[in-house]
Amino acid sequence: MQFSKFLIASVTALSLSLTLNPAHAGDSFVSIEQYGADNEFGGSQHGHRHRLTIYQNGYGNSSINSQEGAYNRGVVGQDGYDNFVDSYQRGRHNIVGIAQFGAGHTAITTQDGHGNAIGVIQAGHGNSANVTQVGRGNVSVIVQD
Amino acid sequence: MSNLLVTGAFWLAPLSIVWAATAMANGNGPEAVPEGHIAEVPVCEIRVDQSDDSIVVEGLVHAPAGVSGSYRMQVQQNGSGSSRIFQSGDFKTSDSAVGSLGVVSLAKNAGSYIATLTVNWDDGTPDCVARAPKARKVKLLGKGSMSGASGAFSPPVQTDRSTSDSESLD
Numbered sequence: 155m156q157f158s159k160f161l162i163a164s165v166t167a168l169s170l171s172l173t174l175n176p177a178h179a180g181d182s183f184v185s186i187e188q189y190g191a192d193n194e195f196g197g198s199q200h201g202h203r204h205r206l207t208i209y210q211n212g213y214g215n216s217s218i219n220s221q222e223g224a225y226n227r228g229v230v231g232q233d234g235y236d237n238f239v240d241s242y243q244r245g246r247h248n249i250v251g252i253a254q255f256g257a258g259h260t261a262i263t264t265q266d267g268h269g270n271a272i273g274v275i276q277a278g279h280g281n282s283a284n285v286t287q288v289g290r291g292n293v294s295v296i297v298q299d
Numbered sequence: 300m301s302n303l304l305v306t307g308a309f310w311l312a313p314l315s316i317v318w319a320a321t322a323m324a325n326g327n328g329p330e331a332v333p334e335g336h337i338a339e340v341p342v343c344e345i346r347v348d349q350s351d352d353s354i355v356v357e358g359l360v361h362a363p364a365g366v367s368g369s370y371r372m373q374v375q376q377n378g379s380g381s382s383r384i385f386q387s388g389d390f391k392t393s394d395s396a397v398g399s400l401g402v403v404s405l406a407k408n409a410g411s412y413i414a415t416l417t418v419n420w421d422d423g424t425p426d427c428v429a430r431a432p433k434a435r436k437v438k439l440l441g442k443g444s445m446s447g448a449s450g451a452f453s454p455p456v457q458t459d460r461s462t463s464d465s466e467s468l469d
Contacts, residue, residue, distance in 0.1 A: 274382070281380035287401065289388040290370075295404040298380040 180204065180223075188215060195219070199226060210237060213256075217241075221248060224267075232259060235278075239263075243270060246289075254281060265292060275299075341366050341392075343418040343427035354407050356431060358400035358416045360392060367391040368420040374403045378410020 183205040186195055190212045197206060197219040208217045208230045216238040217230050228250040230239045235256040243250055246267040254261060257278040265272060268289040275297045276283060285294045341362030348355045358372040367390065374384040386401040405412055418427040 268388075276380055279379045283380070283382040283384075285382070285384040287384075287386045287388075290390045290400055292386055292388075293402045293404070294384050294386070296376065296382045296384065296409075297406045298376070298378065298382060298409040299406060 183207075188212070191215070199223070202226070205229075210234075213237065220244075221250075224248065227251075229253075232256075235259070243267070246270065249273075251275075252283075254278070257281065260284075265289070268292070271295075273297075341368075341418075341420055341422075341424055341427070343370070343416055343429050345372075345414050345416050345429045345431040347414075347431050349407065352407050354405045354412060356403045356405070356412075356414045358386070358402075358429075360390065360398050360400060360418060360427075361396060362392045362398075362420075363396060364392055364394045366420065366422065368418055368422075370400045370416065370418045372401055372403075372414065372416045374405070374412060374414040376405050376410050376412040378408075380409070382409075 180202040181204070182199060182201070184197060184199070185207040186197075186209070188195065188210045192214040193210055193212065194215070195208055195210070195217040199206060199221045201223045203225045204221055204223065204227070206219055206221065206228045208219065210217060210231070211233045213234045213236050215232060215234070217232070218240045219228060219230070220242040221228055222244045224245045224247050226243060226245065226248045228241055228243065230241065230252045232239065232254045233256060236258040237254060237256070238260045239252050239254070240262045241250045241252065242264045244266045247269045248265060248267065249271045250263055250265070251273045252261045252263065253275045255277045257280050259276055259278070259281045261274050261276065261283045263272050263274065263284070264286045266288045269291045270287060270289065271292065272285050272287065272294040274283045274285065274295070277299050281298060283296050283298065285296065287294060341360060344359045344361065346357045346359055348357075356374055358370060360368075360370070369387070369389045371385070371387040376382045382405070384403050386403070388400075390398060390400055392398045400416075403414070412432075414431045416429045420426070
């Protein structure tokens with residue numbers, strides 16, 4: 155139990171740190187896993203070729219992240235129900251992938267730039283995906299099953 | 300187990316994107332558009348390619364090189380869930396005379412979809428509005444209503460030029 159509390163506290167602190175102090179370097183990699191209910195993640199990366207991987211298992215979880223620059227990759231996986239993702243990327247040749255399994259999930263993704271790609275997979279019922287891409291040569295793939 | 304599924308999905312998403320991007324790249328090839336579609340005046344088009352499992356919607360402009368403008372394409376799909384894709388931006392055609400504005404790929408079994416593309420040209424040409432899937436015209440009493448072939452094999456692409464920009468995409 156102590157370890158789990160420590161883990162939760164660490165993740166929370168890391169999430170807060172990411173929110174307040176966005177990374178400006180390149181080629182950074184952040185991976186976060188959260189289990190349980192009502193977890194929240196907020197992260198921001200500035201620069202090129204960043205990697206962000208979020209996995210949340212449970213319900214009522216939310217992930218809000220942004221990446222500004224080029225050639226960034228953001229991946230969010232959520233398992234459970236009533237989870238929420240809001241992903242924003244600004245720049246060119248960025249990719250975001252969102253996979254949500256369960257019901258009542260919401261995915262909101264926005265990309266501003268050229269040659270960007272969005273992939274959203276939602277398995278279950280009552281899921282919602284909202285994709286906005288500004289620029290040219292953008293690609294979005296939405297799979298709801 | 301669920302982690303395995305999610306992990307698999309993580310890999311599937313980029314693969315799907317790559318596949319769609321490839322489809323988009325192929326769409327710029329000379330075989331993508333019949334000769335008749337290369338217009339003297341700029342027109343827009345929504346091209347729909349349907350495979351076994353997916354529907355690929357691509358917004359295209361056909362115009363002489365150097366023509367510029369802006370576009371808005373909205374795709375909505377409703378079924379077990381709902382999805383709304385909005386793509387917009389500026390463009391300028393190159394020498395190929397046909398340009399891809401954006402690509403959207405949907406699951407075929409995820410419900411019905413509707414796509415609308417509106418293009419504004421910088422040279423003052425009236426706005427172009429294209430929609431997909433093509434609305435089928437029903438002839439109740441005409442002789443042509445018995446042919447059947449036109450409806451069954453109606454092309455999935457409709458190009459429509461409009462003189463009004465009153466079409467709301469919001």
